[in-house]
Amino acid sequence: MxxxxxxxxxxxxxxxxxxxxxxxxxxxxxxxxxxxxxxxxxxxxxxxxxxxxxxxxxxxxxxxxxxxxxxxxxxxxxxxxxxxxxxxxxxxxxxxxxxxxxxxxxxxxxxxxxxxxxxxxxxxxxxxxxxxxxxxxxxxxxxxxxxxxxxxxxxxxxxxxxxxxxxxxxxxxxxxxxxxxxxxxxxxxxxxxxxxxxxxxxxxRERIEKEKQRQERLAQLNQKRLQTLRNSGELLRQAEDIRAFVERVRRAIDEGSTDIDATALEAWQRWALAEADRIDPVRSGQILTHLNEPSL
Known part of the structure; x- marks a missing residue:
């Protein structure tokens, strides 16, 4: 009973x-x-x-x-x-x-x-x-x-x-x-x-709906993370391109193929490398936006 x-x-x-x-x-x-x-x-x-x-x-x-x-x-x-x-x-x-x-x-x-x-x-x-x-x-x-x-x-x-x-x-x-x-x-x-x-x-039903919404939100966050990762890759390429270009200009001047004022060149080089550092995703900290797995 x-x-x-x-x-x-x-x-x-x-x-x-x-x-x-x-x-x-x-x-x-x-x-x-x-x-x-x-x-x-x-x-x-x-x-x-x-x-x-x-x-x-x-x-x-x-x-x-x-x-x-x-x-x-x-x-x-x-x-x-x-x-x-x-x-x-x-x-x-x-x-x-x-x-x-x-x-x-x-x-x-x-x-x-x-x-x-x-x-x-x-x-x-x-x-x-x-x-x-x-x-x-x-x-x-x-x-x-x-x-x-x-x-x-x-x-x-x-x-x-x-x-x-x-x-x-x-x-x-x-x-x-x-x-x-x-x-x-x-x-x-x-x-x-x-x-x-x-x-x-x-x-x-509410639990299933909440889980569905959670999964949809995680999918959105992962998509955003992936897009941010792609942005990081693009920014890193741009930073590396700037640094490579500055190095090429420096070698060309050292080889005497270009006559550029040393003071002006030094100022330009500092500015260009600073811009490279600014957009560099590692140095700027932009990589932190997608370093960790998304969570709710």
Missing amino acids: SYRHREDVPKRQLVPEDLNELHAQELKAIGKVSVPQALGRPHKGLLQLLKQEQRRRDKSAEREWTFDEPKFDNPVSKRRLKIFNALFLALSKRGHDGDAYEHDGEIHARAAIGDTYLGLDIGIVGSHRTVRQHGYVRPAPDLPASTPLALRIDPGFDRKNTVSWQDDGDAKLESKIAEIAAGIIVAGEKKFRLSLREAEERAE
């Missing part, structure tokens, strides 16, 4: 490598979960949404009509909230979390398995009556609480690779909370492992 620690959950909690084993472990640890008939003690992940609903309810009581009326006072929405609440409490029992919020009149929820987030959704199964409210098509508010529902885990918040449970005869979602919570924990672990592999693959 192989176990490992996860960095984003308490270290005392061991996670089996086998996901089926993890599911069985979590299902056993969660145990039996009941869904209270009322939200008397809601999970903290629902508090903000419920407070917002209560403010709407209070405004509606004060006025005959208000645009911002309660959005989840209908039987189906109340059932959704109770299921989410039971699910969040079950996850909390295992050191995880969940929360829900309202957006455009809909309940949006997610689970947090360690530092890994997964989308959660409870929708109506099959055809049902709808109404248009504030520009949106919504389930009819008078649909009964017995309306068939399905809960879906959306790991990537993109409706891909989803896992779902639904009302099935007498087996309602409320009787499957422990199973769903264990499934969410497994899905979170699976996503976490996938993220590790993706991070490793991304790091490898």
